[in-house]
Amino acid sequence: MKIEEIKHPELKNHINMIYMHGxxxxxKAIEKTESEIKEYIKDKEFIISIEDGETVKIPYGNDGNYLVPIFTDALEYKNGMQYFSLNVMDENKEYVIDKLEKYNKKLKEDPNFLGYIINIARVSYIINITLI
Incomplete structure (x- = not known):
């Protein structure tokens, strides 16, 4: 699959709905939408930023916690790389197009892993570990 083929308008709709429900x-509506997100991400492929074969980790707070950035389309990825560049975090960054489940088991075992962040440049939404 090519990066241009990755599109997730349904997920973006779910994210917008969560903000509206908030x-x-x-x-109750937030919980329903979160369960729809959980179901949606199970079998979808995302653009996942990697470095040396491992997912990129974005520090969150000062206690070792981190998020893993994922992207729902090519434009988000481009903007995310610009964000990384501004923060001097873009060296050796590549991407893969894959399902999250490939990474979930290893990441969920790490107590410092907080979840996936969608659209790092705008901090659009965090898929916390309860949804994966």
Whole structure:
């Protein structure tokens, strides 16, 4: 699969709905949408940033916690690489197109792994470990 073929408008809709439900303080709808996200990401391929064969880790806080960036389309990836460049984190970065489950088991065993961050340049949404 080519990077140009990766598109996830349904996931972006789910993310937008979570923000709307949050504005309305509708926790039940948030939980329903989160379960839809969990189901959606199971069999989809994403653009995953890697370095030396390992997923890139973005520090989160000062206690060793981190997020792994993933991208839902080529434009997000391009913007994410610009973000990495501005923060001097773009050296040796590559990408793969793959399902998250390939990485989930190893990452979930790490207590410092907090989840996947979608669209690192805009901090669009964090898929926490309860959804993977």
């Amino acid at each position: 504005e309305n303080e509708n926790q």
